[in-house]
Amino acid sequence: MEIMSLVVTGLSIASILLLVALGLAIIYGVTGVINLAHGELVMIGAYCAWAMQSFFGLGLLASLPLIFLATALLGWIIDRVVIRHLYDRPLDTILATWGIGVMAQQAVRLLAGGELRYVEMPEAMNHPVSLLGVEIPIFRIFILGLAVALFAFTWYLIFRTTLGLKLRAITQSREIASCFGVNSNRIYGLTFAYGAGLAGLAGAVVSPLKSVAPEMGTTYVVDAFMVVVLGGVESLIGSVASAFIIGQSSSAVAFYANDTIAKALVLLFIVILIRFRPQGLFAAKVRS
Amino acid sequence: MRNRDLIQYLTYGGVCLIILLLPVFVQDAFLLNKSARYLVLGILAVSLSLSWGYTGILNLGQATAFGLGSYCMAMALKLRTIPIHTGAEGLPDFMVWNNVEKLPWFWEPFYSMPFAIVAGIAVPVLIAAGLGWFMFRGRVTGVYVAIITLAFLVVVNLLFIDQQRFTGGFNGITDLAQLDLLGFTFDAYGASSYYLIAICLTFCLFFALLVTKSKAGLILQAIRDHENRVRYFGYDVARYKIFAVSVSAAIAGVAGMLYTIVMEFASPTFMGVQLSLSVVIWCAVGGRQSLLGSMLGAILVAGMQGALSESETFLDTWTLVMGLVFVLVVLFLPKGLAGAAETLMGRLFRTSGHPSKTAATTQGEAPARPAASRPT
Numbered sequence: 001m002e003i004m005s006l007v008v009t010g011l012s013i014a015s016i017l018l019l020v021a022l023g024l025a026i027i028y029g030v031t032g033v034i035n036l037a038h039g040e041l042v043m044i045g046a047y048c049a050w051a052m053q054s055f056f057g058l059g060l061l062a063s064l065p066l067i068f069l070a071t072a073l074l075g076w077i078i079d080r081v082v083i084r085h086l087y088d089r090p091l092d093t094i095l096a097t098w099g100i101g102v103m104a105q106q107a108v109r110l111l112a113g114g115e116l117r118y119v120e121m122p123e124a125m126n127h128p129v130s131l132l133g134v135e136i137p138i139f140r141i142f143i144l145g146l147a148v149a150l151f152a153f154t155w156y157l158i159f160r161t162t163l164g165l166k167l168r169a170i171t172q173s174r175e176i177a178s179c180f181g182v183n184s185n186r187i188y189g190l191t192f193a194y195g196a197g198l199a200g201l202a203g204a205v206v207s208p209l210k211s212v213a214p215e216m217g218t219t220y221v222v223d224a225f226m227v228v229v230l231g232g233v234e235s236l237i238g239s240v241a242s243a244f245i246i247g248q249s250s251s252a253v254a255f256y257a258n259d260t261i262a263k264a265l266v267l268l269f270i271v272i273l274i275r276f277r278p279q280g281l282f283a284a285k286v287r288s
Numbered sequence: 289m290r291n292r293d294l295i296q297y298l299t300y301g302g303v304c305l306i307i308l309l310l311p312v313f314v315q316d317a318f319l320l321n322k323s324a325r326y327l328v329l330g331i332l333a334v335s336l337s338l339s340w341g342y343t344g345i346l347n348l349g350q351a352t353a354f355g356l357g358s359y360c361m362a363m364a365l366k367l368r369t370i371p372i373h374t375g376a377e378g379l380p381d382f383m384v385w386n387n388v389e390k391l392p393w394f395w396e397p398f399y400s401m402p403f404a405i406v407a408g409i410a411v412p413v414l415i416a417a418g419l420g421w422f423m424f425r426g427r428v429t430g431v432y433v434a435i436i437t438l439a440f441l442v443v444v445n446l447l448f449i450d451q452q453r454f455t456g457g458f459n460g461i462t463d464l465a466q467l468d469l470l471g472f473t474f475d476a477y478g479a480s481s482y483y484l485i486a487i488c489l490t491f492c493l494f495f496a497l498l499v500t501k502s503k504a505g506l507i508l509q510a511i512r513d514h515e516n517r518v519r520y521f522g523y524d525v526a527r528y529k530i531f532a533v534s535v536s537a538a539i540a541g542v543a544g545m546l547y548t549i550v551m552e553f554a555s556p557t558f559m560g561v562q563l564s565l566s567v568v569i570w571c572a573v574g575g576r577q578s579l580l581g582s583m584l585g586a587i588l589v590a591g592m593q594g595a596l597s598e599s600e601t602f603l604d605t606w607t608l609v610m611g612l613v614f615v616l617v618v619l620f621l622p623k624g625l626a627g628a629a630e631t632l633m634g635r636l637f638r639t640s641g642h643p644s645k646t647a648a649t650t651q652g653e654a655p656a657r658p659a660a661s662r663p664t
């Protein structure tokens with residue numbers, strides 16, 4: 001029984017991780033930009049959920065599409081104004097996006113105040129149900145479902161649409177894709193917007209589970225990075241697997257030791273992994 | 289080139305002289321303490337400039353070395369506090385609160401101040417060299433170095449917070465004695481501490497400058513500009529990189545020790561992600577490919593932050609402005625203020641008929657990083 005509860009906790013952590021990491025994985029995989037502002041986009045998504053609820057009385061579910069659009073637009077603007085100029089300086093994107101993150105954090109603090117905010121869980125989803133013999137709220141299952149659905153949608157987008165084809169072409173070689181008439185600037189902008197939108201969604205759905213604060217993004221960005229690095233940059237399936245592995249191992253180690261040690265051990269494991277398999281655990285062989 | 293070196297030495301010496309003379313004009317103890325604090329951060333920036341600006345290793349965990357140095361000094365000073373702050377048998381107070389009965393073995397040697405000072409340099413160097421060996425022997429480069437060093441910093445930070453019994457946890461090590469060395473007492477608010485820090489700063493700055501002027505320093509810069517080409521020449525790139533991070537960690541360790549002296553405590557925030565990324569900002573703003581630029585960048589940014597956050601009106605907007613300035617610097621001044629100054633100097637030289645000088649100034653230009661450095 002105890003093991004089942006660990007597994008379910010792990011699944012819940014993993015689904016949140018996957019939601020946050022999916023946007024990051026796409027941005028990093030396609031454009032090579034290390035987006036340190038990703039956590040802030042998550043945070044902004046959470047604040048949008050809070051604002052929708054307290055100013056317009058919109059429920060969380062109803063506001064999800066709006067939040068996606070709003071954060072996607074923000075991501076597109078960030079890409080057009082700043083990131084676009086840095087595509088051939090990947091290390092500098094770390095610095096620039098971190099600066100953007102700092103600005104976003106402070107802007108939110110000025111607009112919404114520094115105190116913790118709370119978002120209500122949709123009422124219909126507050127009841128516990130039994131999963132694998134463990135009682136958890138329906139909302140957790142909703143998050144799991146949403147993570148899987150968004151993953152499936154992203155997969156479809158990348159592997160079954162023209163946009164995805166262009167995107168994959170750019171990933172392999174930007175120059176040659178451009179020679180064939182692919183507008184890489186536009187695709188980059190769209191990718192960034194889509195990734196940002198996903199981050200916003202992730203922030204919105206986790207907002208009822210945790211308190212919303214301007215600093216909340218920092219922890220997410222680190223975790224999301226670890227998922228992406230562990231899974232392999234260009235492997236979507238890898239992100240799922242690594243979210244699952246990190247989620248389960250955090251929950252297991254946290255059970256036997258404590259949260260801090262769990263986090264430190266997971267990080268150490270990832271450091272060692274990068275050293276020996278920088279392409280990630282599940283990367284397909286790509287000619288480069 | 290000789291002439292250019294001389295100008296550089298003179299500029300560096302001039303700035304150090306101004307710093308050393310400051311207490312003559314500033315008597316206010318509080319202000320002196322604050323200036324000393326910014327100088328320490330300047331030393332930290334010099335250390336990052338050496339590894340990031342000169343070798344191209346973006347070490348996002350520079351605060352690891354800084355924090356370790358700081359804790360080494362704090363441990364030694366904690367053991368010298370008057371008994372009122374410590375438990376029975378000179379046990380530090382936080383250990384008493386955490387039911388530690390005997391001084392842990394690794395605290396014992398810190399009764400000796402020389403040991404603590406050596407440890408404050410040696411521990412960061414060993415850890416940096418170990419991590420460097422681990423990374424560079426496996427030819428980890430670019431973004432992955434940044435991720436590994438950052439992750440490692442977080443691990444060390446978490447461990448220090450978690451091991452409350454030995455490190456004081458969140459609170460760090462507080463209530464420290466004043467440093468007593470060679471007959472001097474270094475009061476954090478006195479001129480003595482300021483001089484100590486200013487002298488250490490001068491020493492570190494010139495030490496780093498000499499390293500960059502040495503043959504090894506030239507190879508480090510060559511590695512930054514084109515790593516593989518250096519490897520084809522037969523140089524052991526990994527060894528040089530390990531050397532760079534070790535020297536950098538030594539300087540950061542010194543800065544950490546000084547920071548404890550001037551702040552009168554050690555805290556996990558000294559090895560926090562926030563500080564570590566701030567160092568990167570300072571170097572970027574000041575100009576990472578110039579030791580002096582990085583140092584002045586740190587003093588300028590940290591000083592402005594200190595001054596503006598004291599006034600009510602700027603308290604909130606400061607961070608916003610800082611973020612904006614940083615993004616603008618990354619976008620438009622990839623070589624920072626020092627780079628801008630150098631370009632300006634180059635223009636002046638050209639008008640007075642020294643075309644060779646401008647050629648010399650452009651040699652360190654940031655190379656257009658090849659798209660291949662992307663992990664594909």
